[in-house]
Amino acid sequence: MNHNRRERSLARWKVKFWAGYVLLAGALAILSTGILSTPVSAQQKLLTNADVAKIDAGTEDIRQPIKFSHKIHATDNQIDCQYCHIYARRSFPAGAPPVAICAGCHKFVGKDLDEVKKVMGYWERKEAIPWVKIHDVPDYVRFPHYKHINAKNEKYQNGVPCKDCHGDIGAMDVVKKQFDDFGLMGWCLKCHLTIKGTFEQKRAIASVANPRKLKYAKHPSGNYDRPRLTDCLTCHY
């Protein structure tokens, strides 16, 4: 009798034990979805080329309000990027072109084209054009356009050309991301770790690594790096 009871209690305990395990595993799964994915809800989804293809096909609500062609403007008519993106050399955002700039030319140019009529419609209604963002970095990244446009270093004597990051927009009728990993941190660093900087301090910092194992870090080429840029606080704060 006693023995049986003990047996049963042991069995019950075993059941409890395994149930606990299952619960724990379940809780872990839920936690990992809950905790591990929610804190980064500040992250934004970056538009993939698949999405852009949808825009192109016009099947999604993310299509651009106007079929604007960078090719016609930047390549065929040789308009400089910064003629329209007016804040790129001065500030953090490059600045979506103010509608006034569109209207400045299109009051006179291409007045009978359907898409131009749409633009002028926005202008006359005093509405901003709700463009869809293709090249986007998350909100927790501080990206100064002007530091890049005005960069001066070994690789770029006269600033980084827009197309080195944004791709050859000038050749596109519909803007797509030419580099699939645009806006991801590794993609930024891919460039930054290989360019010799002149303005940035030439100090090697392994900020995210074990601080006890610090060494002057060098690129395998033995050449150079811009190590301060691996300090998270450079862009994330």
Add this chain to the structure above:
Amino acid sequence: MTRKTFGPETLSSAIDIILHDNPGETLIMTTGMHRREFFKSIAIGGAVAAVAGCADKPEKLIPYLVPPDNVEFAPGIPLDYATTCMECPANCGMIVKTREARAIKAEGNPDHPLSRGALCIRGQASLQTHYNPARYAKARRRGQDGWKDISWQDAEQQFVAMLRAAGKGSIVYITGNAAGSRAGFLDTWLGELGAAPKVVLDPLGSHSIRAANKRTFGRAEIPQYRIEAATLLLNFGSDFLETWQNPVENAKRYTEMHAYDDRRKDKGKFVHVGPHLSLTGSNADQWVNVKPGSEAIVALALAKGVLQRRQGGVPAADRTRLAEYLKPYTFARAAKDSGADAGALEKLAQEFSAASPGLAIAGGTALATTGATETQVAVNLLNYVAGNIGKTVVFGGGRQIDPSTPFSEIKKVVDRMMAGEVQLLIVDGANPLYSLPGIMRFSRALERVQSIVSLSSAMDETTERAHLILPGQSFLERWGDAFPQNGVNSLVQPVMASIYPELKAAEDTLLSAAKTLGMKAFKGIGTYRDYLRGQWLAIQKKVQPEMDFESFWRVSLQRGGHFSTGGASTNGASANGASTNGASATVSLEAGALTGRPAVVQMAGDKKGMTLLPVPSLRHRDGRGASNPWLQEIADPITNVVWDSWADINPVTAKKMGIAHGDQIRVRSDMGQLKLAVNLHYGVNEDVIAIPLGQGHTSSGRNADLVGVNILDLLPVAVDEPSGDFAYLSTRVVVEATGKTGYLVQTTGSPRQLGRGIIQTQTLEDAKAGKPPDHVPGEVHGERERDMYPKRENQAATPGYYDPYRWGMTVDVDRCTGCSACIAACYAENNIAVVGKTRIGLGREMSWITVQRFFEGEGDNYKTLMQPMFCQQCGNAGCEPVCPVYATYHNPEGLNAQIYNRCVGTRYCSNNCVYKVRRFNWFNYEWDAPLHMQLNPDVTVRTKGVMEKCTFCVQRIRRAKYAANDEGRELHDGEVTPACVQTCPTNALTFGNLSDANSVVTKNAMRGHGGRGRVRQYEVFPELRQLPAVTYLRKVTFEPIEEA
């Protein structure tokens, strides 16, 4: 799955290359898996399990229609505008930082001679007044079926119709703001209508000072108190560090006098005479605990003592007169009347007569009785016999710090309303229904007014009763000016376009009505800006006639006004008090000075009860800051209470009454009763119950309503007859326990330090002698220099660290007054969420910087110690090694970086933090629209599950570095100023580069200014070897303070 928590493989390999000789070596866990890889796999696995392939909608890219034509403008670049703070009548200079044409931060204007670059807690929080969710967006009219939004034209037409309908002399205009030209403007406008001049409502009026000065010295003005020139400050009840006159200016002057300085090797003494220690009294070196209403007797007894001890200084004729007059006021009598110790008073008289010079000021609770003028006269006599007039009490400065209408006049207006003589009432930024005592039945008076028009911008009790609302603009959207003192002409300009563009500033509404009514005085004046320019033309003619007006106007706007150094301003007033700088009127004793026979002021109400002492609130002043969430959320520095009213009762009294801390009590006067929770506080007279003003609103928006109680409901209508000031300290109340426990939420842990040495003190002798304390708490284990790891300062062993920058801070505890302006500045700069009372009760407050407060001693030796506590950016931090995802790590510049997008919310770091300064986001907190417009775009808004903490305003460091980088140089000392350091009125905080041997912060932290090494310097919890980057400087006291 479009979400990628971390970068692609390129990142890992790139980091491996840069970080390690052997890629992957250090990151490998014992299981053979990378720590980060492990978490990454969990994260991705979990996310896959939960949702497959749901993508956020892409963001929109909204361009400007027409870009702003200001050439300096660019999105992402801050623009600063100089203006003047209008939160209280002190009118400090303010610089408002705007981003994308939105005001995001208010800072002090360094050019302003009174506030000298600092702002108080309310000035910092004025942004939330501007973005108040309770602001009206449209004109409104009350109809049969409640409120209805109407168009602005309709509203103006109806306003004019009401003005036409109202008979001559039946219009009353009540306003809360009559700074600068506005006073004259309103009176002219009302004069054109044949109405009486405006009524300016401020329950904290200081007419008793004017009346007393008229009687004593024949000058009905508020003098300039040159606290910095005194060596002994005797403060009768005023809360000069909180609300009295200009608290920022007072704090600056007070620190010059009181803070220990290695160069001066001395400090002045501050003695507080009064029944209650609020923030100001808690800073005092000595507290003379007197019964409320007995201050005049104490002052006269001191005057007698000083007169006997001090030779000369007073004309012989006056001396005999004074001796005769002061004869009955012996120390024994004063001791009997006030409850203070006669010996202590005698010693004080001795010190005061020896002080060269001293200064006695009166205000706050001392001037809140029906004997206010008598008390001020007594204090004037004390200053006179001590020879302080002309030295520390300077007349002729033209101080206009309080434009309010005396309460006795307001009472007459209310009587007229009651009698039905008022047909049209216009309220404009004033809230009489709240700020007049309930017993005056202002509510009933409102019923008898035919039409009520409100020009207030936000919801409040009075405006809710209006018939027509033409909401005005906040002071960040309109024009104005202020002249707090001769030579200080301060301008108010719009720093951004109005949030609600349909609305007009109150002045413009009035001008528009003036145009319709054809008022002659305003002919040709289109807007208030034009009117202002007209007024400033006269100023320009006076102060800078050689300049043309347009240039003068432009320069004035740029600087925030015109500040001439010739006036009796504080510019150049040095610590030793040598210069009086500008005209100072000489005064002599008037015959009327010695006519009064002050006695202890008798309080109305039940003799068995306690005296009710309403205290002006540091955070809400008289109630105007109550709808401001930051001010509710930031704890009161002394009691650490949030989102509530409380009653301070002495523990001795409470024990007799059987009341424990946090109990709910009922406070009953002849006028009504209230229930609230008790805070036990040794800093209150045993016969007194002290309750702060400013809470208990009923319709001022959701952040103010039903928070705390309105103590004005318990007060009788009592007036100090000679001056007409409202006597809010005039009644006794019956206090009884309800038997329930109140819901009092305090952010404090323990009220005592228990020998932990968090806030350390040092005696003045030791500080002068350069002698560090023999024994410091925490260092009992002895210096431990042995370490397994190389120090980061060692460049050879750990290259790259702290070169060229190591950011550090010093906190001079002797300068810190606990005013909490730094906290409000931090909330504004760093997008810190407001979480409310319940969650703070659970220990989930988000404030990155707190003012720690500890009490030492009891009774007369009761001392309050305060210091700001924030992330110490340790060189050997507890938080860093326990983070499983490297979200927090030691940055090469010595910052404990906290990377929000890496953080997964384990909270290990917070558990391991020695200083308990890390804050966890338990929820996604929201900002009620339009409060979100204030958010700083340079700082990430944290979401649920993320840890956060003080960053030393890394966004400012980055900005400054970008600017320096553009010029190809390194940062200068002082180029980066975190928000808390910028606003500190007493310069208690210094920030800078510890790697620079010549920076101010290094001097403060390492050498001291005398070059004597570390005398006052200490770190908190040195035995724990956290190696903080924040160095505290011990408070210097006259008597040694033993930690209990």
